[in-house]
Amino acid sequence: MIDRKIPPPIKDAIEYKLDLKPYEFYSLDNNVPVYSINAGEQDVLQVEMVFYAGNFFEEQKGIAAATNFMLKNGTAKHTAFELNEAFEYYGSYCSRSCFNETAVLSLHTLSKHITKLLPVMQEMLTDSIFPEEELATFKQNSKQRLKVNLQKAEFVAGRLIDSYLYGENHPYGTYTNMEDVDALTTDALKNFYKQHYLNGNCVIFVAGLIPVNMQQLLNDYFGKLSVGKPTGVIPAIKPIPAADKKYHIENDPTAVQGAVRIASHFPNRHHPDFKKAVVLNNVFGGFFGSRLMSNIREDKGYTYGIHSYFQNHITESAWVISTEAGKEVCDATIREIYKEMKKLREEKIDEEELLLVRNYMIGGILGELDGPFQIIAKWKNIILNNLDENYFHESINEIKTVTALDLQQLANKYLSPEHFYELVVY
Amino acid sequence: MIKFEKFNLDNGLRVLVHEDKSTPMAVVNVLYDVGSKDENPQKTGFAHFFEHLMFGGSKNIPVYDEPLQVAGGENNAFTTNDLTNYYCQLPAENIETAFWLESDRMLSLAFGKKSLEVQRKVVSEEFKEHYINKPYGDVWHKFRELIYTTHPYRWMTIGASLQHIEEVKLQDVKDFFFKHYTPSNAVLVVAGNVQVAAIKTLAEKWFGSIPAGVRYDRNLPKEPKQEAPRFLEITSNVPLDALYKAWHIYPRTDPRYYVADLITDILSGGGSSRLYQSLVKEKKLFSNIDCYHLGSTDAGIITIDGKLVKGVDIKVADAAVMEELRKLQQNGISTTELEKVKNKTESAMAFEDMSVMSRAQSIAMYELLGDADLINSELSKYQAVTAEQILEESRIIFDEKNCNTMHYLSENRDA
Numbered sequence: 048m049i050d051r052k053i054p055p056p057i058k059d060a061i062e063y064k065l066d067l068k069p070y071e072f073y074s075l076d077n078n079v080p081v082y083s084i085n086a087g088e089q090d091v092l093q094v095e096m097v098f099y100a101g102n103f104f105e106e107q108k109g110i111a112a113a114t115n116f117m118l119k120n121g122t123a124k125h126t127a128f129e130l131n132e133a134f135e136y137y138g139s140y141c142s143r144s145c146f147n148e149t150a151v152l153s154l155h156t157l158s159k160h161i162t163k164l165l166p167v168m169q170e171m172l173t174d175s176i177f178p179e180e181e182l183a184t185f186k187q188n189s190k191q192r193l194k195v196n197l198q199k200a201e202f203v204a205g206r207l208i209d210s211y212l213y214g215e216n217h218p219y220g221t222y223t224n225m226e227d228v229d230a231l232t233t234d235a236l237k238n239f240y241k242q243h244y245l246n247g248n249c250v251i252f253v254a255g256l257i258p259v260n261m262q263q264l265l266n267d268y269f270g271k272l273s274v275g276k277p278t279g280v281i282p283a284i285k286p287i288p289a290a291d292k293k294y295h296i297e298n299d300p301t302a303v304q305g306a307v308r309i310a311s312h313f314p315n316r317h318h319p320d321f322k323k324a325v326v327l328n329n330v331f332g333g334f335f336g337s338r339l340m341s342n343i344r345e346d347k348g349y350t351y352g353i354h355s356y357f358q359n360h361i362t363e364s365a366w367v368i369s370t371e372a373g374k375e376v377c378d379a380t381i382r383e384i385y386k387e388m389k390k391l392r393e394e395k396i397d398e399e400e401l402l403l404v405r406n407y408m409i410g411g412i413l414g415e416l417d418g419p420f421q422i423i424a425k426w427k428n429i430i431l432n433n434l435d436e437n438y439f440h441e442s443i444n445e446i447k448t449v450t451a452l453d454l455q456q457l458a459n460k461y462l463s464p465e466h467f468y469e470l471v472v473y
Numbered sequence: 474m475i476k477f478e479k480f481n482l483d484n485g486l487r488v489l490v491h492e493d494k495s496t497p498m499a500v501v502n503v504l505y506d507v508g509s510k511d512e513n514p515q516k517t518g519f520a521h522f523f524e525h526l527m528f529g530g531s532k533n534i535p536v537y538d539e540p541l542q543v544a545g546g547e548n549n550a551f552t553t554n555d556l557t558n559y560y561c562q563l564p565a566e567n568i569e570t571a572f573w574l575e576s577d578r579m580l581s582l583a584f585g586k587k588s589l590e591v592q593r594k595v596v597s598e599e600f601k602e603h604y605i606n607k608p609y610g611d612v613w614h615k616f617r618e619l620i621y622t623t624h625p626y627r628w629m630t631i632g633a634s635l636q637h638i639e640e641v642k643l644q645d646v647k648d649f650f651f652k653h654y655t656p657s658n659a660v661l662v663v664a665g666n667v668q669v670a671a672i673k674t675l676a677e678k679w680f681g682s683i684p685a686g687v688r689y690d691r692n693l694p695k696e697p698k699q700e701a702p703r704f705l706e707i708t709s710n711v712p713l714d715a716l717y718k719a720w721h722i723y724p725r726t727d728p729r730y731y732v733a734d735l736i737t738d739i740l741s742g743g744g745s746s747r748l749y750q751s752l753v754k755e756k757k758l759f760s761n762i763d764c765y766h767l768g769s770t771d772a773g774i775i776t777i778d779g780k781l782v783k784g785v786d787i788k789v790a791d792a793a794v795m796e797e798l799r800k801l802q803q804n805g806i807s808t809t810e811l812e813k814v815k816n817k818t819e820s821a822m823a824f825e826d827m828s829v830m831s832r833a834q835s836i837a838m839y840e841l842l843g844d845a846d847l848i849n850s851e852l853s854k855y856q857a858v859t860a861e862q863i864l865e866e867s868r869i870i871f872d873e874k875n876c877n878t879m880h881y882l883s884e885n886r887d888a
Contacts, residue, residue, distance in 0.1 A: 089827050417829065
């Protein structure tokens with residue numbers, strides 16, 4: 048009989064050597080850089096065109112997101128319906144997403160259809176006309192969606208905590224109100240398009256089973272555009288953090304839960320503390336076995352889930368703790384969060400727990416390198432943050448070698464209640 | 474083509490192995506053939522609640538998560554109306570840790586009092602977060618009760634009410650475990666950087682000695698054929714009126730399932746789909762509209778739901794949806810449209826098969842349906858669907874007598 052009380056031997060994940068498959072790099076005729084990962088088993092392809100056209104570049108709230116969304120709503124030659132049909136006929140997906148610094152136009156398709164789809168993307172990037180009627184529908188539906196979201200405590204809490212950290216006029220802290228949507232005009236969208244897409248800066252990421260003539264295809268369709276290589280310069284906009292640190296907001300008198308957000312400023316990935324802090328964050332609230340989860344969910348049952356994380360920003364970040372907890376236990380939840388901070392400041396993490404976290408993190412990265420889309424996502428993160436391959440290796444090295452003392456010092460530097468904004472939305 | 478090998482242990486456990494040497498990882502997926510449809514109507518939400526308890530320690534191992542995390546692994550689980558699925562992923566060299574953990578909790582849980590009490594609270598918060606503290610959160614509780622009169626798809630996986638979770642006793646937990654969590658009720662799929670021979674040895678070593686238990690024979694009440702349209706109107710504290718319509722379709726293994734699935738793709742799912750183009754873009758009656766089904770094992774439903782543009786009369790919106798369905802019933806679809814939804818299916822499958830985790834889960838699901846080999850014949854079944862079948866089925870499915878409608882109205886009508 049086997050003895051089920053004895054665990055099988057394991058290889059510590061930290062003994063693994065992790066490699067990030069190198070990208071292939073080339074530039075189009077107009078100097079637009081292309082990073083490419085050719086890998087995988089399935090005949091699939093992902094093309095992401097990243098423009099520096101996020102809300103850092105807008106002069107009017109909501110313009111960046113609206114322009115990005117409406118890239119697919121009509122060109123001089125084709126209606127929104129026809130553009131959608133052009134992708135959907137081939138079972139392909141052309142999607143748009145707008146972030147703070149960047150805005151992306153991306154394509155997911157079976158590789159065999161690529162030549163049918165690149166011309167359509169080219170047309171969207173050179174000839175979009177932002178029809179009045181399409182904008183009117185967009186505005187109406189955005190407002191309807193906003194109305195529903197404003198009834199959700201978690202949505203309201205997410206907006207407010209960012210506005211406390213950065214101020215409502217900072218790209219990281221701003222949010223859209225009904226009147227901002229009303230104020231959008233086709234002229235404003237066209238101007239933004241002209242400046243940040245037609246004459247903007249772009250970088251392309253390609254991954255999947257890549258056709259041999261991909262470079263030629265990209266050059267044919269995008270190499271003649273008047274877009275250029277990104278300068279790496281993001282407008283410097285100074286955050287204006289709120290003076291008060293504690294907020295209780297009633298959003299819905301019938302609420303049975305509160306959305307709790309605790310957050311403080313944190314430097315970006317270039318700061319020497321960042322990579323070590325990622326490990327500390329995992330111990331604190333970064334995964335299911337973290338201190339916050341073990342205490343507040345698995346011991347007390349106050350919530351379905353509690354997490355801590357660093358905001359994925361380029362110029363500066365924030366350390367955020369986020370949970371939805373029973374209305375009657377929100378205050379107790381906040382007390383426990385601070386208690387866990389105090390423990391990290393006052394007591395060294397024991398080696399057993401630290402080894403668990405190291406192994407868990409390395410195992411996670413090993414799993415994340417599965418497939419071309421995941422590998423290019425790692426590279427994209429490195430490149431858009433103006434980092435290089437060393438960042439990947441140094442991060443892994445920190446996971447393997449950071450000491451309990453380092454982590455305690457970091458906790459003392461960053462995890463003190465006086466640094467944190469505290470918000471509950473009922 | 475997804476390759477795998479299958480073998481059975483003497484206690485009835487089905488084991489399937491899918492080798493993929495391109496990844497350093499391994500996936501261990503354990504699917505139990507029990508879902509919320511197997512619950513007592515007076516004790517709903519149990520299968521899902523039980524899923525939480527499966528992490529609260531087993532007979533010989535006080536906690537599940539920690540040893541897995543030490544081995545560089547992570548895991549999760551989900552429960553549906555039909556099944557409960559547990560999965561973990563870890564570096565392939567440590568795969569035995571997953572066998573050790575999964576086999577011990579198949580052998581027996583610890584049935585600790587503390588775990589029961591804490592998870593009762595956790596699930597209550599989950600219930601509140603997703604179904605109470607959100608506009609439209611109770612929609613599916615109400616709509617399912619309209620659509621199903623008899624079949625246990627009547628209630629949601631989370632449970633019909635918080636009260637059922639609050640009343641759970643430790644004895645209920647034990648009974649449920651020994652009834653449903655037996656080797657013959659489970660499918661084990663191992664995938665990734667593994668070898669069939671080694672997995673055979675590990676499976677025998679860790680799972681072979683678990684008692685077979687009594688095989689559970691499912692005998693669920695069948696939903697009678699709906700003979701007349703049903704209607705429900707709800708008024709609630711939501712910002713916008715919403716329309717929900719549902720029609721009964723076929724079980725997952727019925728050949729007509731593929732026709733029904735493609736019908737949902739024709740009606741919605743993209744900026745060039747019929748409902749979006751007509752009702753959102755042209756007529757501007759809805760701000761969003763979707764048509765979908767859930768892929769249920771037993772006879773499921775096709776649903777159309779959408780939120781109305783403020784000021785639109787819901788009767789007008791409802792009639793416009795019916796008008797689109799009539800067009801489909803009268804004129805059918807073009808060759809191009811049929812090609813389009815088949816291309817979409819082909820593409821969706823290729824993207825789904827990219828991750829080893831997703832392949833492992835698909836293999837388990839198809840084995841549950843009767844034969845894991847189905848995974849490799851799915852695409853050809855979609856490709857064989859004809860425009861005539863779509864026309865015929867649209868007439869049968871969208872028959873007036875088969876229709877369930879819920880008008881979910883905003884109580885703040887002028888806000």
